Amino acid sequence: MRLINAEFLKLRKRRGLSWGSLFLIVGVPLIIFIILEILHLADAARHGPPGGQGAFGDWLEGLFSGGVVAAMIIGAIAGTADVSSGVFRDLVATGRSRWQLFIARVPGALMMLLPIVTLGFVLIMIINLAFSGSNPTPGPSHMAQGYGWLLLGTGFALIIALGFASLIGSRAASIGVLLGWQLVASPLLLQVRSLGPARQALYTSALARLNPVPTLEGPGATTVTHSVIVAALVLVAWILVMLGLGAWRTARRDA
Amino acid sequence: MCEATIKNEGDDYVIQTYGLTKRFDERIALNNVDLSVPRASAFGFVGPNGAGKTTFIRTLLGLTKPSSGAINLLGYTMPRDHSLALARVGGIVEEPRFHPHLTGRENLKIVAAAREPQADGRIVGALERVGLSDRAHDLVKTYSTGMRQRLGVARCLLADPLLLILDEPMNGLDPGGIDDFRLLIGSFVAEGRSVFLSSHLLDEVEKTCDHVAIIDQGNVLMQGLVQDIARRDKPTIKFRCDSPDDAARLMAGQPGVDNFGRQEGSLIVTINAGERDEIDNIVANLNRRLVEAGISVYAIETERVSLEKRFLEMTSRLGARG
Numbered sequence: 180m181r182l183i184n185a186e187f188l189k190l191r192k193r194r195g196l197s198w199g200s201l202f203l204i205v206g207v208p209l210i211i212f213i214i215l216e217i218l219h220l221a222d223a224a225r226h227g228p229p230g231g232q233g234a235f236g237d238w239l240e241g242l243f244s245g246g247v248v249a250a251m252i253i254g255a256i257a258g259t260a261d262v263s264s265g266v267f268r269d270l271v272a273t274g275r276s277r278w279q280l281f282i283a284r285v286p287g288a289l290m291m292l293l294p295i296v297t298l299g300f301v302l303i304m305i306i307n308l309a310f311s312g313s314n315p316t317p318g319p320s321h322m323a324q325g326y327g328w329l330l331l332g333t334g335f336a337l338i339i340a341l342g343f344a345s346l347i348g349s350r351a352a353s354i355g356v357l358l359g360w361q362l363v364a365s366p367l368l369l370q371v372r373s374l375g376p377a378r379q380a381l382y383t384s385a386l387a388r389l390n391p392v393p394t395l396e397g398p399g400a401t402t403v404t405h406s407v408i409v410a411a412l413v414l415v416a417w418i419l420v421m422l423g424l425g426a427w428r429t430a431r432r433d434a
Numbered sequence: 435m436c437e438a439t440i441k442n443e444g445d446d447y448v449i450q451t452y453g454l455t456k457r458f459d460e461r462i463a464l465n466n467v468d469l470s471v472p473r474a475s476a477f478g479f480v481g482p483n484g485a486g487k488t489t490f491i492r493t494l495l496g497l498t499k500p501s502s503g504a505i506n507l508l509g510y511t512m513p514r515d516h517s518l519a520l521a522r523v524g525g526i527v528e529e530p531r532f533h534p535h536l537t538g539r540e541n542l543k544i545v546a547a548a549r550e551p552q553a554d555g556r557i558v559g560a561l562e563r564v565g566l567s568d569r570a571h572d573l574v575k576t577y578s579t580g581m582r583q584r585l586g587v588a589r590c591l592l593a594d595p596l597l598l599i600l601d602e603p604m605n606g607l608d609p610g611g612i613d614d615f616r617l618l619i620g621s622f623v624a625e626g627r628s629v630f631l632s633s634h635l636l637d638e639v640e641k642t643c644d645h646v647a648i649i650d651q652g653n654v655l656m657q658g659l660v661q662d663i664a665r666r667d668k669p670t671i672k673f674r675c676d677s678p679d680d681a682a683r684l685m686a687g688q689p690g691v692d693n694f695g696r697q698e699g700s701l702i703v704t705i706n707a708g709e710r711d712e713i714d715n716i717v718a719n720l721n722r723r724l725v726e727a728g729i730s731v732y733a734i735e736t737e738r739v740s741l742e743k744r745f746l747e748m749t750s751r752l753g754a755r756g
Contacts, residue, residue, distance in 0.1 A: 181554070185547035192536055265531025266544065269589065272495040272527070274520030275548040434497040 182279065186287020189260055196256060200249040200292070204299040207245050208238065212306050219312075230307040231314025232321070236392040238303040239325045243390075246296050246333040247361060254340025255353040257288035258425060262348050268434035281345060281429040285422075288337055296333050300326050317392075324391035332386045335414055336361070339382070342421030346428045369403065378403045382417045385410035447506070448473050448597045448628040449494065454503035456489050456652075463489040465652040467503070471630055471645070476623045478639035478660070479632040480745060481649035487632035488528060490649070491601050495525045508596055521550065524590025525599040529606075530582050534575035538566055538585050541574055546592050553592040560591035564618070579606040587618065598622060600631040604638050616642045636742040646741065650749045661736075663744055668692055669713055670737040673701040673720070676730040684727055690716035702737070 191197060215229035230238075261267035261280070270280050308316050317325070344353035365383045368374065378384055388404040389411070404410045449471035456464040464486050471477045481487050492498045494505060496516045505512040510519035532541045539557060546553035561570045564584035569577070577585065583603060590598050600619075604612050619629050619642055633639050639646060640660055647657035656663055675681050681701040685694040692706035703720065707713045717734060724731050 181547035181551070185544045188540060189533055189536065189544065192533075192540065194535075260533070264533050266533060266541075268492075268495075268497050268527055269525075269531070269545055270548050271497055272520060272523070272525045273545060273548040273593070274496075274517040274523075276517070280548065433492075 182275075182283035183286045183290070186257065186284050187290040190253065190257060190288060190291040193256070196253065196291075200253060200295050201298075203245040203249040204242065204295050205302055208242055208299060208302055208306075211241070212302075212310075216310060228312030228314060229310050230316070231311035232307070232317045233314060235303075235307045235317040235321065235325065236390075238307060239329065239392050240390070242296075242299050242303055243329055243332050246292075246299065246329060247336040248358065249295070250292050250333040250337035251340040251357045251361060252354055253288050253292050254337040254342075255344040255350055255357060257284045257291075257337075258341040258344030259348060259350040259353060262432075263350055271434040277430045278426060281426045284341055284345070285338060288341055289334055292333060292337050293330060296329060297326075300329055321392055328386075328390055328392070331389065331414075335382065335386065335418065338418050339421040342418075342423070342425035345425030346421075348428070348432070376403070379409055380413060382414055385413040389414075446473060447471055448508055449477075449630060450506040451490075451494075452504045452506075454490070454493065454505060455501045456486075456493055456498070457501045462652050464493065464500070464503075467649075467652070467654050469647055469654055469657060471628065473628055474623060474626050475645045476619055476629045476631070476643040478643035478646040479630060479649065480634065480636055480639050480646060480741070481632075482634060482749060485649045486652040487649060488601055489652075491525070491527055491599055491630075491632060494599060495523070495527065496520065497527065520593075522593055522596040523599060524587075524593045524595035524597075525601075526583075526586040526590065526603060527601050529579075529602075530586025530589070532574040532582065532585065535573065537571050537573055538577065538581075538588075539570040541585065542589055542592060545589050549592055552594075556592050556594060560588035563591060564588045565614075580608065580611040583607060583611070583615070595627060597628045597630065600629065602633055603631055604633060604635055612638060636745055640741040648745055648748055655748045660741060663741065669705045669707070671703045671705060671717055671720075672697070672733075672735045672737050673703065673724065673731055674699065674733040674735070675701060675724060676732070680727065681724055681729050684723055684729075685720070688720060688723065691720070 212229055215226070218226040219228055261270060267280075271277060304322060340353070340357050343357060344350065347353045347356070361383070365381055369378055369381055369384055371378070384404045388407065404413070447470045449469065451467050451469045454464055454467040454469075455462065467486075467490065469490075479487055479490070489498070493500050494507065494512070496513050499513070507519040508522060510516075512519055532538075533544065536544070539561065542557045542560065543554070546557055558567075561567050564587050566581060566584055566588060569581065574582070574585070583606070587598075587600075587603075590600075604615055607615060616638070619631070622629050623644075629643075631639070631643070643660055645658065646660045646663055648655045648663070673681060678696045678699055678701045682694055682696055685691050685701070685703060690706055690712075691703055693704040695702050705713050705716050707716055721731055721734060
C-alpha cells in the first residue's frame with residue numbers, strides 16, 4: 180500500500196496533469212452544457228433541454244471520450260515517470276522487486292483517475308436529472324450501468340497506456356502513439372469492412388459493445404462485436420498483453 | 435555466473451567481487467575485477483573518466499547484470515539475494531536524481547515506500563543529518579547541486595545503511611561543500627558504517643578515505659591502504675631537528691638506514707624495510723640515538739608521494755603497455 184500511495188503522490192503533485200485531466204473530464208462537458216443550456220433558453224422550440232434520458236447516452240460517450248484521453252495521458256506518465264526522472268535506478272537499488280515497482284503503478288494511477296471520472300459522471304448526472312425539462316430522466320439501473328461502463332473504459336485505457344509506456348520508456352512517444360491509435364487509427368480500422376470479424380480484436384469495438392446505454396445513433400452503432408463474452412475476452416487479452424510487455428521491460432531494462 | 439564459488443566472508447568485508455566482468459558488445463567495461471572492501475572503512479575507488487567506476491557501482495547495486503563473475507555484498511550473494519543485500523545499502527549512482535515537481539521530503543517518501551516500513555520514520559532524521567530540514571518542504575527543482583547531493587545522502591540513510599555506495603559525490607560541490615561532505619563521510623565511518631566512494635578527485639580521496647583501489651580501462655591496478663599505495667617503495671623519513679649536520683653524521687652505519695641526507699634544516703633518511711612494524715622500530719631506534727646524542731627532534735614525518743602521482747604512474751604504465 181505504501182508503494183501505491185507513493186505512485187499516487189507522484190501523479191497528484193503534477194499540477195498540469197491534475198488540471199488537464201479535470202478539464203478533459205469535467206471542464207469540457209461543463210462548457211458544452213453551458214452552451215446547450217444557453218441555446219435552449221434562447222430558443223426552446225429549436226433546442227431541447229440538454230438533459231434527459233435520450234441525451235444520457237451521448238453525455239456518457241462524450242465523457243468517456245474525454246476520460247479515455249485523460250486516462251491515456253495519466254497512464255503514460257505513470258508508466259514513464261520513474262525512468263524519465265532517473266529515480267527508477269534508486270528504487271531498484273533499494274532491493275525491491277521490479278515487478279512490485281511496476282504493478283504498484285496501476286492502482287496508484289487509478290487512484291488519480293477514477294475520482295475525476297466520478298466527478299465528471301456526477302456532473303452529467305446533474306445535467307441529465309436537473310436539466311431534462313419535460314423529458315424522462317434516466318433510471319437508477321441505467322445510471323449505475325453507465326457509471327460502471329465509464330469506470331471500465333477509462334480504467335482499461337489507463338492500464339493499456341501504462342503498460343505500453345512502460346514498454347517504450349518515452350512519455351512523449353507513448354502519448355503520441357496512444358492518442359494516434361485511439362483517435363485516428365482505431366476508428367479508421369473499425370470502418371474497414373474487408374477486415375471482417377478481425378475487427379473484433381479492436382478494444383474500441385469491445386468497449387462500445389459493453390456500453391449499456393444506447394446513443395442517439397442507436398444501440399451498438401459503433402461496434403462490430405456482437406458477443407459480450409468476446410468483448411470481455413478482447414479487453415482481458417489487451418490488458419494481459421500490455422501489462423505483460425510493460426512488466427517484462429521494467430524487469431529487464433538497465434536501470 | 436559462478437555464484438557457487440562465493441564464500442561468505444561478509445564479517446570482514448562489505449563488498450567482495452570475484453572475476454567480475456561486464457561487456458558491452460565488444461567493449462569490456464570491467465575486466466575480471468577482484469575487489470575487497472573492508473568493513474567500517476572509507477574506500478576510495480579512483481580512476482579516470484571511462485575507467486569503469488560507474489559500471490562497477492551499477493553492477494554492485496543490481497542495476498545492470500554482470501557478464502560473468504560473482505559479487506558478495508554484506509555477506510549476501512548478488513544478484514540471488516539482492517533484496518536482503520540491498521536492504522542495508524544506500525547508493526547514489528552518478529548524480530542523484532529526483533522527481534523535480536516534488537519536495538525533498540516527498541522524494542524521500544517515495545523511496546522510503548520501497549524500503550522497509552521503518553524507513554518512513556527515518557525521513558526527518560535523515561534530513562536533519564544532512565542539514566536540509568529547513569528546505570525539506572521546497573520543491574527539489576529549486577535545490578542547488580550541493581543540496582541535491584545532500585538529499586541523495588539523506589535518501590541513502592533511509593536504509594540505516596551498513597554500506598553507502600557513492601558515485602562521484604563531490605562533483606559540482608564548492609570547497610565548503612566538499613569539506614562538509616568529507617566530515618559527513620568521516621562521521622559515517624565513525625559510526626561503523628562503510629563508505630565506498632568513486633571519484634576522480636584524487637586529493638579528496640586521499641583526504642577522505644583510508645583504503646583505495648585504482649581502476650583503469652576496466653582493470654583494478656592496485657588496492658590497499660591509501661598510505662601504503664601512496665608510499666614510495668622504500669619509505670623516506672624526515673627528522674626535523676636543531677642540528678641536521680650532527681644528525682647526519684650519526685646515521686652512518688645505523689641498522690636499517692639505506693640512505694640519508696640533509697634538506698632545509700632536516701635530516702632525510704631512506705629506510706631499508708618494507709613492513710610497517712619493521713619501519714616503526716627502525717624509526718624509533720634512530721630517534722632514540724638522536725635524542726641520546728643531545729639533538730633536539732622537533733618532528734618526524736613520513737615523506738609520501740601523493741596518491742595522484744602514484745595514480746598517474748600506474749595509469750600511464752598501463753597505457754604504455756597497451
